[in-house]
Amino acid sequence: MEMNRNIVLVGLMGSGKSTVGQALSAKLGWTYVDTDSEIVRSQGMSISDMFAKLGEEAFRKAESEIIGNVLKRSEQVVSTGGGAVLLELNRLAMKENGFVVALFASVETIIERVKGDQSRPLLQGHLEERVKHIAKSREHAYDFADLKVDTDGLPVDRIVEIICSRIGNA
Numbered sequence: 001m002e003m004n005r006n007i008v009l010v011g012l013m014g015s016g017k018s019t020v021g022q023a024l025s026a027k028l029g030w031t032y033v034d035t036d037s038e039i040v041r042s043q044g045m046s047i048s049d050m051f052a053k054l055g056e057e058a059f060r061k062a063e064s065e066i067i068g069n070v071l072k073r074s075e076q077v078v079s080t081g082g083g084a085v086l087l088e089l090n091r092l093a094m095k096e097n098g099f100v101v102a103l104f105a106s107v108e109t110i111i112e113r114v115k116g117d118q119s120r121p122l123l124q125g126h127l128e129e130r131v132k133h134i135a136k137s138r139e140h141a142y143d144f145a146d147l148k149v150d151t152d153g154l155p156v157d158r159i160v161e162i163i164c165s166r167i168g169n170a
């Protein structure tokens, strides 16, 4: 049984976690938390600066701490970063304290959504190659989710409706 009532959004970069999370929290009247924003606030630097100055490992450590702390609370919509699912500790915290929703989008859609945005250090360089590589390496990373939503061609409010119709007593 879940310890706390939360909805946790997972998925690749550009799948829409931050955008859908905000809209969903407004609809439910629940608190919105974006773990990336919490990391930026607690570290006092952007995610790109954190990767450049402290490295990805330090970012992952901060991410795990934030996930653990945030999920002690209830009635929140929590948008995670795309790589938050890589650690089992994080996956367990998500499953134990919330209903986990994975958002999916095709490589083409992701590229369309994130191109021109310089804020994701793991997508710098050849965008198509980077997205394809990360999509392949994380092919099964979101399998643990309670609900999976393919967002290709769907507007944000429709995705929110789909999630709301499926959460039941989450």
Ligand SMILES: Nc1ncnc2c1ncn2[C@@H]1O[C@H](COP(=O)(O)OP(=O)(O)O)[C@@H](O)[C@H]1O
Binding pocket: 011, 012, 013, 014, 015, 016, 017, 018, 019, 020, 079, 113, 114, 151, 154, 155, 156, 159
């Ligand atoms: N369903 C959608 N349809 C069209 N654009 C979207 C959709 N979801 C997200 N976007 C856009 O894609 C970009 C990346 O979304 P974001 O929420 O930051 O993704 P994530 O947090 O998963 O990386 C944003 O510009 C956002 O407005």
Ligand SMILES: O=C(O)C1=C[C@@H](OP(=O)(O)O)[C@@H](O)[C@H](O)C1
Binding pocket: 011, 012, 013, 014, 017, 018, 036, 047, 080, 081, 082, 083, 084, 119, 120, 121, 122
């Ligand atoms: O997939 C990843 O490893 C990352 C995703 C990013 O968040 P979004 O998925 O919200 O873009 C952010 O946490 C960081 O740049 C690393």
Ligand SMILES: [Mg+2]
Binding pocket: 017, 018, 019, 036, 079, 080, 081
């Ligand atoms: Mg995000």
